[in-house]
Amino acid sequence: MSSMSAEASIPIPRMASDERRELVLKAATEVFGQRGYAGTTTDQVAAAAGVSQPYVVRIFGTKEKLFLAVLQRALDVMMVAFRQALSEEPELPVSQRMGRAYVDLLQDRGLLLSLMHGFVLGADPEIGRVARCGFLEVYKFLKAEAGLGSVEAAEFLAHGMLLNTLVGIRMTDEYDTNPDAREMLEGSLGAKLPLLLALDHTRTAS
């Protein structure tokens, strides 16, 4: 059907639709992660993505659908990262591989925080459904595929939530002024702490 419509002289931005969608999704993840669902405007997302506000709405229909897409993408990225971590370096203990994979997700700025914002909006019909479903999927994965017991799985999730909170609360801002902040960050992130500090834009190289 319409087999390539050979010699299409005009350079139509073919397939750009998907690329744009992904671009906006990435930008949206960052903004939503910083300001939350309701606190983010479609205009801020548009600015971050370098497109116009109506175009953002055009692509996803509504702001809520955009946020849901952000959540779903975040969950997908996370599961892919977990599965990959599970398949690599089999000499290391599972929980350590999972932990490292989780911390590495901080590279995808706003990803874990967007999830966190979704997690506390369980009262919202649509957002709540996606959030619960995703959270349960992770738990199931940890038990069924990663082979963790229910206690270990809960432990892993708990530390994940603490990490998310420390990042969301910007505890890094207190890193070099407050010893307790430093202690918590080092305890939660270990060797990966420099990674987080490097991401912090307000930090001056010392």
Add this chain to the structure above:
Amino acid sequence: MSSMSAEASIPIPRMASDERRELVLKAATEVFGQRGYAGTTTDQVAAAAGVSQPYVVRIFGTKEKLFLAVLQRALDVMMVAFRQALSEEPELPVSQRMGRAYVDLLQDRGLLLSLMHGFVLGADPEIGRVARCGFLEVYKFLKAEAGLGSVEAAEFLAHGMLLNTLVGIRMTDEYDTNPDAREMLEGSLGAKLPLLLALDHTRTAS
């Protein structure tokens, strides 16, 4: 000065100012806990408190100041609860007393969730400051007053954040349909689970 202005014939609602403030603060805690800072309107808070929207603004100045007051109150209530738990039942291990006190805070509906919403808004100058300060205060308390080591303190906080997340995501909705949800809830709440299930308005008595 104006010593009681004896025989003030008109029954002016004296001191009602503080009472009203507390009333609105409590209502606001519930609404903010459910919808977050940006997702809440001053009108919703007013409706929940049974007063007019302009009056809510009048009392606190701005919506942001109201939210900051909610956060501060939540932190204060929590610290009081922790200190009390520490002074009672000295035969029980500290972490157990702290844990029970924490779970009991769920009675104050929206309190822990309002805090959680504040915790993920660290990028906001005012909210972030209060959130970080409060979080660090809890950590300091756990180490200095409750006598926990840094690892135990972090562990405690981690489980607290998981609990907050499970409540925020409304995992209770899946309690009797999803075995994994049930397992997580029972693992995190233990004997206190019925307390949470009872709070859930959507649950039908079985």
Add this chain to the structure above:
DNA sequence: GTCTATACCAAGATAGAC
């Protein structure tokens, strides 16, 4: 101390050109 009425602005969404 509390309300009604309202000004004012921000933001999501639509229309329609290119």
Add this chain to the structure above:
DNA sequence: GTCTATCTTGGTATAGAC
């Protein structure tokens, strides 16, 4: 596929009466 212009709603905050 992407933009500019704009409609419309809803929400914070103010004015002012009681």
